[in-house]
Amino acid sequence: MTVSRFARVLRKVFFTAVALVSLCLGGVVCLMCQVLAGRDAPTYRVDGHVVSHERGALPVGGDDDAVSHTIAVDAGNRRYRITAVSAGLDLPPGQPVALDVSTADGAVAYLHAGGGVVDLRPGVVRPVLLIVAALLALGAVYFGAVRLNVYPPVATWLALALGAVLAPVAVFVRL
Template sequence: MTAGRLTRVLRKVFFTAVALVSLFLGGVVCLMCQVLAGRDAPTYRVEGHVVAHERGTLPVGGDEDSVSQAVDLDAAGRHYRVTAVDPGLDLPPGQPVTLDVSTADGTIAYLRAGGGVVDLRPGVVRPVLLIVAALLALGAVYFGAVRLNVYPPVATWLALALGAVLAPVAVFVRV
């Protein structure tokens, strides 16, 4: 195998690798943006009541004695089960509750009972950190690809465009 042919093969392999990494990192960014959008999606209010309540231990952050609350709720003909460490979920069966249900994915965003409000939405720190890390990695991949002069900048932009076009597909195909 000649050096010229080896270089062409390596360029094709490297271009394919950059395109696949672009696809993966673009998918991570899209998925985390979808998580953040779902977190802050509009909600609708539903009245219901507590069906059952359980207490248990759930190791959180190295604390083996954290008390978790599991509450079964019936609201608007639908059954919900909520588990969290929040003491605001210590509700007796039969307690009337009001749920703010997300229009994006049907999960409970807020639970209101007895004058208290429990925020059940996922946090924002992890998705934001994953978005930042994926964008930094994507920038490093493209900087390295152009800096190494393995292939011309036009191919870099083609890989970026391929990743950007296929990333939403990866988000919506996820299981």
């Protein structure tokens, strides 16, 4: 095998690896954008009452005294089961509650009971950190590919710009 043929084979393998890594990192960005979009999706209100309440020990962050609360809420035609480490879920059976249910995925976003509100949405720190890390890794992959002359620079930056524009559009169209 000559050096030029070896270089062409290596370039094809590297091109495929860069494409696959880019696809995976772009998927992470899209998925985390979808998580953030679903977190703040519109909600609708459902009234119901607590049917059952269970307490369980749940070690959180080294705290062995943390207690998880699991309640079942009967909302007429549907029954919701909610588990969280929150004193706001310490509700007796029969307590009337109102649930704000997400239109994106049907998950309970807020629970209103006795004048208090419990926020049950997932946090934003992990998705934002994953988006930043994936974009930095994607930039490093493209920078390395351009430096090794696998891609022409114009094609690389056009593909990156097109992906950055289309990824959020695809996520919001899905919602």
